[in-house]
Amino acid sequence: MTHMIHTISRKTWSAALACLALLPTLTACDDDMGSTEVPGEPYVLSLGITSSGVTTYYVVTAQDLMSDTPINAYGRGIEQNGYRDYQQAEQTVFSIGGLGVTSATGIQRDAAGYLQEVGDFVFNNTPIGFCQVDDHTMAAMELPTSPGSGQNLTFYSVDIQTLELKSRVTTTPVAPMDDIEWPSVTGMAYAGGNLYVSYVPMNSNTYATPAVDTAFVAVYGYPDFEFKTLIKDTRLGNIGSWNAFNGFQLDENGDIIAMSNTSLTNGFSQTNGKSGFLKIRAGETHFDEDYFFDYEALTGYKVAHWLYLGNGKVYAEVSTNQSAGAWSDAEDLSVIIDLNEQSHTVIQEIPLHSGQGGRRFVAYAENGYVYAPITTSEGVYIYRVDIASGTAVRGARISATFVGGLFRLD
């Protein structure tokens, strides 16, 4: 008996040893699948992938947005962490965000046709305004998060190609943007020598919006970033909505088109029942008295996210139901709006959907089409909208939770 026990124990012993020796070899390979990237694909998409509460972005390329092959990040795409906003200027896609700090990273195409990160510029805080001023320069603005944290704005100008800091100005006060409440900045644009900043007065504790009836735009000089004047207009209401960067678009003449939203589904605590468009001519310090379009009066819908396409045409997602839930951005329709004709066409092929998920509106226009990702009950798909006819076709499926940006780099 004793002998048997010994034998068994010896066997167990060697078996255990064998297991110990074998295990490391089982794991001695990496989990990544190698690179599946193809050089020279023109379209650039930032895929936001959320799993178990964490979002990671992959900046991938695609040859065709209408293909049957899904666009995915398996073995491809530049990985970026933290919350990110994407914005293109010339041949650079800026990725702004990060973990713990906010930096701007440029994404450019290298000589071999692959995307590469270039430069890395660290902001003090998250820039709340970011816009192109000329072929070489971006302007950025930071705002202290609450009245207690500071009273001055910080402006930067950054080289588009190299991401070098050109200037920084920290002497411009937040005032008078904080006259009513702390400003929630919703848009920034450069036109005719001025920087225009739209904002919503919003209580930084309760997020209440007490003054929705007026459009507020602060005007700053460039390149000195000094405050010039505050312009107001009461034909519509506040310009833009919270953190959506949707206040302004530039038209083909370099004039500013401003959008008023005041939607209960986009972070407003009250609405004045108006939504539509105003204009500011480049360099002027007042709203254009000749232009006014109350889109809500025409349709009953509120403009939430939009892209100016030229010739007075706008591709927009519009809120159809003010009872859809505070902050929900839900029950949106995609439409083509004609700012000149003051008319709209509902794109019937795109189902009722919620906002896209990224903070900046994701849509790309070329050759008479708009391409936009839409989250449907079947997943995320690119839809191609024919601007002239206001009809759409469903294109490539996107294997991601949402799309953070859609651009073209040649």
Added chain:
Amino acid sequence: MKIHFRLTTWALLATTTLPLAAQSEGDSLMLDDQELEAIEVVAKSKARKLQEQAYAISVIDLKNRYTAASPLNKVLNTVTSVRVREDGGVGSNYTFAMNGFSGNQVKFFLDGIPMDNFGSSFNLANFSANIAERVEVYKGVLPVSLGADALGGAVNIVTRVNANYLEATYSVGSFNTHKVSLAGAYTNTGTGFTFRANAFFNYSDNDYKVYAPIVDLSTGRSLGDAWVKRFNDAYYSAGLKMETGVIAKPWADQLLVGVILSGNDKHIQTGATMDAVYGRVKSRSYSLIPTLRYKKTNLFTPGLDLSLYATYNVVNTYNVDTAAVDYNWLGESVPSTSRGEGYLTDALIKERQWQANANLNYLIDDHQSVTLNHIVTSMDHKQNDREYPEYSMNDRSQYLTKNITGLGYQLRYDRWNVNVFGKMYFLYSSSHKLIDQFLASEHWEQVKERKHNFGYGAAATYFLFPFLQAKVSFEQAYRMPEAIEMFGDGFIQKSNPDLNPENSKNLNIGLAFDKRFNEDHHVMAETNYIYRHTKDFIFKGVSLTSDPTMSYDNVGKAITHGVEASLRYEYKRQFHIAGNLTYQDITDRERTTRTTDSYVEQGSSENTSYGQRMPNIPYFFVNAEAGYNFHNVFARGNTLSLEYSCDYVYKYYLSFAGLGRPTSKKYIPTQFSHNASLSYLMGDGKYSVALECTNLTNEKLYDNYRLQKPGRAFNVKFRVYLPKM
């Protein structure tokens, strides 16, 4: 004598429930040393006995570690399946991860009392190993007597209760690190009076060098990485734990009142990654915890044992980040237009918690016993941030009460033993919520929520041979939501009354081998297979839009297959070598992601990481150690010990491995670090001095991404131990 002996036998029979295991030590206090030794020979070592339980448990016997300067959290790193992940040096934040569980999913106990709300000043990193007799690590399945809603495991620290001793240690080391501890116990066997105290003081500058990203503060440009010294990471903590009372009375085996007092002060050098560097951010915490413990065996009738405890935790935490300044890693600073280097705050967080437990055990006959356990915890949490005086949740309490009742039955024979148990979890929470926000009818209302869940499990062991034991255990476990998770902040952050507990099905199957050959050679080996099916993780809603109104939500599903193995060989009292390894394959098993509360509210989208390994969790790691004792060196009774240990962690990705261009992915590289120590014990262990070197080869070590841990460090520790006063 006979009665004493019988008492101990009863206790030995009952040792599968833990408070009683601790209690048998109280009993043995009544025996003199010789009798004690005699019994221990028969009864095997306590660690061994615990390990033979049906539960998957690892026991670290700390008796041999008192000369080392290691804090308890580092000692735990040597257990299979366990990783302690630290952010930095002395006093830094750490998370304890076991089989992929971490944070609130793993609970800590001090002598069976849950210590998760004891405050940051009284935590494992502050204890030197001296305070504890042993540490028990339960994996997956918890005994009824540890009543807590742990999802995947628990750690119980059993403090030393030697009747009479006095010990003082002092260690000094690199980065201006000083640690002092004093511990003592006095027991009068005549009157039964006992007094026990532990005190500690830790200080460190933590100014170790790190390889950090440098930003030019005047241009905002990244200048690349350089070696720099940390400059805002000083830490001190001090604490006192006292207990007094009587033992061995007819009406009480033990009646003890005690108090824990502790405080810490730390400077905070970095944010979530080393990209963020702070120069003036600070945090302080104070804890005051009165405790009461009572134990009685053979209450009213032989075989009926009762143990009770109650604590009241008073914990105040201050977080301050108000400076209008920006720092870089060179220690340079420039004024900033915004106050607050990370997040502007000047907050006082007050937590008050009642905690009480009763454990009743009845030995029906020689083979059967039942255990009934009930634990109640009631937490009152409120905070006040002076930087946001208009914030209406300032100083509003959120209450959370948990009741957990467990009932277990145990059948025990010579070769096998079976436990079955059920646990009822009740949760009651109450908070204030803003109703009709932004409307004229806006008002605060008290909202309450009640929930209950039923968990169950079983554990069995069988001795295939006297030296080979097979074990299997299973539990359906739950972790109840905390108040903040259920109610958000009751204000902007939405509440989610539908929040479900996190739940997991945990299965362990193991084999344990323990045999002596020719008395001199002792071999111990253990191997386990682990299965976890975990779902409904509680996460803060996915903030795709930084919508400030996000609520907590149940998301995710993961399956874990793991194997762990350990092996130890000892030759007399001269030489030992040991090693263990863990491989755990944790994969994402959620097919679709729901992202409620975000802009993408409709439907659900495909989960692109389905089937992939869960990121940011170490999945293959190995520890090894060896030691040699030279006895009677220089003088009779003196021992010189040489110890070596190493730690290997295989590379792991911080995001899903299959996604993205491989060269753009962030990962923690494979790490292999070595530690060595030389200690000299004099006067049969009364005096000792130990020299220790950690991270011998000065590797760059990380647990959490880019949060670099200290490089090579030396310390020397002096210890005096007087066993009889």
